[in-house]
Structures are given as structure tokens and as C-alpha cells.
Amino acid sequence: MAESRQDFARLLNEARGGIDANYRDHGNPSFGQMIKLTGFDRTWARGEGAFLFDETGRRYVDCIAGYAVHCIGRSHPDMIAALHDALESGTPNWVQFERNPLAALLARRLSERTPGELDRVFFSNSGTEAIECAIKLARRATGRVALLHCDSAFHGLTLGALAANGNQKLREGFGPLGESESIPFDDLVALERALASRRFSAFLVEPLQGKSCRVASDGYLAEASRLCNKFGTLLIVDEVQTGIGRTGRFLALEHEPRCRPDMVVLSKALAGGFVPIGVTLVRRDTWAATFGRMSHALVHASTFQSGVLAMTAGLMTLEIHDRERLSEQAMRRGALMRNGLQECAARHSSIAEVRGRGLMLGVALRKSEAEQVLSEIPWLGALEKLTFGQGFVMEMLHTHSVLCQVTESHSNILKFTPPLVIEDREIAQVIEALDATLTKLGGGLSASAHAMLQAARHWSNARLSNRP
Numbered sequence: 038m039a040e041s042r043q044d045f046a047r048l049l050n051e052a053r054g055g056i057d058a059n060y061r062d063h064g065n066p067s068f069g070q071m072i073k074l075t076g077f078d079r080t081w082a083r084g085e086g087a088f089l090f091d092e093t094g095r096r097y098v099d100c101i102a103g104y105a106v107h108c109i110g111r112s113h114p115d116m117i118a119a120l121h122d123a124l125e126s127g128t129p130n131w132v133q134f135e136r137n138p139l140a141a142l143l144a145r146r147l148s149e150r151t152p153g154e155l156d157r158v159f160f161s162n163s164g165t166e167a168i169e170c171a172i173k174l175a176r177r178a179t180g181r182v183a184l185l186h187c188d189s190a191f192h193g194l195t196l197g198a199l200a201a202n203g204n205q206k207l208r209e210g211f212g213p214l215g216e217s218e219s220i221p222f223d224d225l226v227a228l229e230r231a232l233a234s235r236r237f238s239a240f241l242v243e244p245l246q247g248k249s250c251r252v253a254s255d256g257y258l259a260e261a262s263r264l265c266n267k268f269g270t271l272l273i274v275d276e277v278q279t280g281i282g283r284t285g286r287f288l289a290l291e292h293e294p295r296c297r298p299d300m301v302v303l304s305k306a307l308a309g310g311f312v313p314i315g316v317t318l319v320r321r322d323t324w325a326a327t328f329g330r331m332s333h334a335l336v337h338a339s340t341f342q343s344g345v346l347a348m349t350a351g352l353m354t355l356e357i358h359d360r361e362r363l364s365e366q367a368m369r370r371g372a373l374m375r376n377g378l379q380e381c382a383a384r385h386s387s388i389a390e391v392r393g394r395g396l397m398l399g400v401a402l403r404k405s406e407a408e409q410v411l412s413e414i415p416w417l418g419a420l421e422k423l424t425f426g427q428g429f430v431m432e433m434l435h436t437h438s439v440l441c442q443v444t445e446s447h448s449n450i451l452k453f454t455p456p457l458v459i460e461d462r463e464i465a466q467v468i469e470a471l472d473a474t475l476t477k478l479g480g481g482l483s484a485s486a487h488a489m490l491q492a493a494r495h496w497s498n499a500r501l502s503n504r505p
């Protein structure tokens with residue numbers, strides 16, 4: 038054991054030493070540059086609960102949480118112990134031709150806590166893979182191909198999921214994609230009109246959109262499930278980001294007891310932030326259309342599905358979720374954070390709206406008149422779009438030690454998805470940080486100018502430090 042720890046330390050040391058050259062020559066240099074320009078380029082030494090620590094020991098409140106992956110908090114000791122035990126037990130991984138006991142138990146536990154009759158469970162390794170599975174099962178069960186999705190939707194970036202993506206920039210150049218149509222989010226009239234064509238195999242929807250941070254109105258999902266049923270389209274509720282307590286319930290769709298989905302997709306937080314996992318929960322009849330005969334038992338499968346570590350992590354996450362009452366905590370702490378953000382909005386006209394639910398919150402920023410004018414000028418406008426939200430993100434990080442983000446498609450929305458174990462005093466720290474940031478940057482051209490100045494500073498620092 039001691040030897041392997043030394044191996045890890047040695048490999049990490051070598052990796053950190055060679056990062057510039059390795060990224061430049063073999064990684065994604067565009068992404069590397071972005072990380073450098075925004076000043077996110079730090080050596081992250083460790084994570085604990087809602088915190089990240091850099092190599093100097095500086096502590097940051099992590100309101101990105103690996104894109105909502107770290108619900109139970111980083112380095113949870115019970116999870117680490119269980120994963121250690123699993124590794125040391127020698128339980129063989131991926132025997133393949135076996136009935137996998139951990140997978141079957143996790144399937145039962147997940148099915149028992151999801152509403153309706155989602156009895157069958159398919160495991161994979163990411164959100165987008167779990168969506169691919171859902172798309173295939175929907176095609177097979179309905180005999181239809183087209184997908185219906187919402188504007189601003191995000192369901193992943195593999196080819197099937199991309200056909201249901203609401204961001205044109207992410208789709209461009211990758212076609213032809215599968216047949217699909219987009220409708221406005223949270224609009225039942227548009228939904229009924231589209232479904233009435235009886236063209237769609239499935240309607241994919243997030244209860245709370247990850248990119249826009251908009252929440253479906255009360256009753257929307259329940260009515261969507263009734264309409265889908267009426268017109269023979271399957272309802273796929275994408276809980277990749279909202280699942281496992283984030284919105285104050287185990288699943289966000291539980292805010293709507295009458296919603297009866299045909300499939301629910303989970304991923305991100307389910308494995309506690311330690312290993313990848315994807316899950317597609319499916320109604321028995323829909324499942325049977327694909328896998329119902331022995332000759333078809335493996336028509337959809339993947340080598341690495343249901344690994345020992347992923348299944349152990351999934352089971353442990355459920356236990357930790359229940360023991361620490363994380364959904365309740367997300368509800369209470371989310372209300373606290375939301376109130377704080379709303380008080381901020383009352384003090385700062387640069388906040389247009391506070392959105393979200395539980396601990397998945399977004400602050401939609403209003404552009405100043407000057408920024409609005411700038412954004413309409415070709416080229417300069419594109420630069421302004423890139424830099425506006427980043428100005429706030431960078432100030433939150435550099436001055437206030439808070440990690441938050443804007444999304445690719447909504448650069449004016451500051452998004453907060455902290456671990457569900459974040460304490461009240463850290464929530465207060467985040468609100469104070471935002472208050473100070475808005476006082477400094479809200480209005481005029483401050484946010485964009487600040488981002489550009491910071492980027493220039495990081496750029497020149499990087500050049501100086503790269504000099505031989």
C-alpha cells in the first residue's frame with residue numbers, strides 16, 4: 038500500500054511539472070489557454086466538503102462542485118472507506134458473464150425511490166450515455182425516430198443527445214443529426230401542438246434547465262406526462278444534474294407528484310464524485326420492447342457498465358444521502374441562499390432575476406446601457422459576450438475565493454451549484470462576495486473591462502513565467 042502511494046505522488050509530481058508542455062503538445066490547448074486567461078489555473082491540492090484548497094493552502098468555497106457532481110461533499114470519509122474496502126476485497130470487476138449483485142441491489146434501491154413504475158434500470162458511465170440508452174429504447178418502443186426537446190436544453194454531447202441540444206453552436210458542423218424539433222421550455226401549448234403531429238418517439242426535458250437555470254412551472258411536468266401519454270410519445274425526464282437531492286427532493290420531478298415519466302436519467306452526483314456513473318430508469322413495458330427476449334438481452338450494453346467501484350459508490354451515496362438528510366438540507370440551505378441572493382437583487386439593479394430551486398441557483402445579470410450598446414457592435418460584441426459574465430466569475434474567484442460559473446450558452450447567468458453539505462456561514466460568504474462584486478463591477482463597462490484587464494494580466498504573467 039505504502040509503495041503505491043509513492044507511485045501516485047511520483048506520477049502526480051511529474052504530471053504537474055510537465056503540464057504546460059503536455060497540454061500544448063497533446064492536450065486541448067484552446068481549453069488550456071482559457072483556463073490561464075481566466076486565472077483558474079491553480080494547483081488544486083485537495084478538496085474537503087464544500088471547499089477546495091490550492092497549493093498555498095488558500096481555501097475556496099466551491100459553488101461549481103464539478104458541475105454538480107459533489108453533492109455529498111468532497112472526500113467524504115465513509116465513501117473513501119467503502120471504496121478502499123471494495124478495492125482491497127479483491128471482488129472481481131467486469132466478469133461480464135455473471136449476475137452482478139451490487140448492480141442488482143443498486144437497481145432495486147433506485148427503482149424503489151423513484152415515482153411510478155420505473156422498474157428496470159440500465160447502468161452506464163456518463164449522463165450522455167444514459168441519454169443515448171433512453172433515446173434508443175424510445176425508438177424501439179414507439180417505432181418513431183424524431184425527438185422533441187426544449188430551447189436551451191442540454192442532454193449531453195454524443196451524437197444522439199446532440200440532436201436534442203438547444204445550443205446551435207454545439208450542433209454546428211456535426212450533422213446530420215437525428216431528426217428533432219425544439220419548443221420553448223415550460224410552454225404547454227407548444228408542447229401539445231408538437232405532440233399532436235404524432236411524430237416524436239420521446240420528449241426530453243430537464244425539470245430545471247442546467248443552462249438557463251429556469252424551473253418548470255408547477256403542473257408543467259404532470260401535464261407534459263399526460264400529453265405525452267395521449268399522443269404516444271415517451272416522456273424522458275433528464276435528472277442528470279437535478280437528481281440526488283439537489284433541488285430539495287431526491288428527484289426534482291417529485292415536486293410534481295402527478296408526473297408519470299416513462300424514463301428518468303441520472304448521473305453526476307450518484308457516485309458521490311468519485312467515479313463516473315450513468316443510469317436510465319425505464320418502465321417495464323418500454324424496456325421489454327428492446328430487451329424482452331433472451332436473444333436480445335445484450336442489444337444495448339457497454340463493457341464498463343456496472344463496475345464494482347461505481348456500484349459501491351452509488352449504494353453509498355444513497356446511504357449518505359439518507360443518513361445526512363441531504364435533500365432536506367438542500368431545501369433549507371437553498372432557501373437561505375436564495376433569500377440572500379434576492380436581498381442582493383434588491384440592492385443591485387444589475388441583477389435582473391434570481392432563478393432556480395434548492396441548491397441549483399442562477400443570478401441573471403442585466404447588462405448596463407453601455408454594455409448593451411457594445412454587444413451590438415460586430416466583433417466587439419462577440420468579445421463583450423465572452424467577457425461580460427467572466428468578469429464577475431473572475432472577481433468572485435480572485436478576490437473572494439468563491440468558484441462559480443457562467444454557462445456556454447448563457448454568459449449573463451452566474452450559476453451556483455455547491456455541494457449539498459455547504460454550511461450556512463459559507464453561504465453567507467458567497468452572498469457577501471457577490472454583493473461586493475456587484476458593487477465593484479455592476480454598471481458601465483466594468484465587468485467586461487475587468488475581465489479583459491485580468492485576462493491581460495494572466496497572459497503576461499504566464500508569458501513571464503514561461504521564459505527560460
Ligand SMILES: Cc1ncc(COP(=O)(O)O)c(C=O)c1O
Pocket residue numbers: 104163164165166168191192193194243247275276277278304305
Ligand atoms: C441535464 C444534463 N443532461 C445530460 C448531461 C450530460 O452528462 P455528461 O456530461 O456526463 O455526459 C448533462 C451534463 O452536464 C446535463 O446537465
